[in-house]
Amino acid sequence: GENVEQHPSTLSVQEGDSAVIKCTYSDSASNYFPWYKQELGKRPQLIIDIRSNVGEKKDQRIAVTLNKTAKHFSLHITETQPEDSAVYFCAAIPNTDKLIFGTGTRLQVFP
Amino acid sequence: DAGVIQSPRHEVTEMGQEVTLRCKPISGHNSLFWYRQTMMRGLELLIYFNNNVPIDDSGMPEDRFSAKMPNASFSTLKIQPSEPRDSAVYFCASSFSYANEKLFFGSGTQLSVL
Numbered sequence: 001g002e003n004v005e006q007h008p009s010t011l012s013v014q015e016g017d018s019a020v021i022k023c024t025y026s027d028s029a030s031n032y033f034p035w036y037k038q039e040l041g042k043r044p045q046l047i048i049d050i051r052s053n054v055g056e057k058k059d060q061r062i063a064v065t066l067n068k069t070a071k072h073f074s075l076h077i078t079e080t081q082p083e084d085s086a087v088y089f090c091a092a093i094p095n096t097d098k099l100i101f102g103t104g105t106r107l108q109v110f111p
Numbered sequence: 112d113a114g115v116i117q118s119p120r121h122e123v124t125e126m127g128q129e130v131t132l133r134c135k136p137i138s139g140h141n142s143l144f145w146y147r148q149t150m151m152r153g154l155e156l157l158i159y160f161n162n163n164v165p166i167d168d169s170g171m172p173e174d175r176f177s178a179k180m181p182n183a184s185f186s187t188l189k190i191q192p193s194e195p196r197d198s199a200v201y202f203c204a205s206s207f208s209y210a211n212e213k214l215f216f217g218s219g220t221q222l223s224v225l
Contacts, residue, residue: 032212034212034213034214036214042218043202043216043217043218043219044154044202044214044216045216046213046214046215049212049213089153089154093211093212097166097211098156098159098167098211099144099156099211099212099214100156101153101154101156102153103153104153104154
């Protein structure tokens with residue numbers, strides 16, 4: 001079945017710097033790749049997603065890139081702010097139609 | 112819309128007791144998911160329903176866990192008997208898409224089994 005690996009597990013950056021989180025997947029049939037943000041004690045919330053027919057998608061300070069050949073996708077956050085501090089989860093949907101989550105990255109943005 | 116509604120928010124129970132978690136999905140959504148979140152295992156999918164029918168329950172840990180969706184607006188996850196290792200945050204999520212995209216999560220139930 002699909003396996004999604006996520007790195008790093010923790011990431012600390014200075015406010016204003018960029019942050020990059022990377023995920024790899026195993027099932028080449030996966031065609032949908034969302035990213036969820038979970039603030040401390042809150043629910044996961046979808047922040048951006050990308051489909052396999054697109055290489056890059058941007059929404060203000062966040063962007064996601066997809067490399068289908070290498071089977072990896074990344075989340076990029078520019079001009080980080082303290083409110084970006086959270087756990088970020090990547091995910092993929094293979095043919096089983098079951099969303100498989102990565103293990104999460106704890107991002108800390110220091111003022 | 113109020114979003115996905117879960118109850119209770121917190122549940123503390125003793126080992127061996129029955130626990131029932133409840134979920135009301137967003138109106139019009141046709142897929143419903145139960146996830147368990149722990150520090151060690153992250154977000155695990157337990158079971159999901161499409162149009163009230165269980166599609167995949169391969170994530171249900173063992174026979175002590177059961178889930179039902181009697182209608183489009185209500186689902187329950189039951190643990191009987193509960194054990195300390197069941198302590199976790201249990202999330203319900205719903206989605207409009209049959210392809211299970213764009214999940215909307217509830218606030219979760221923090222379960223502590225003593």
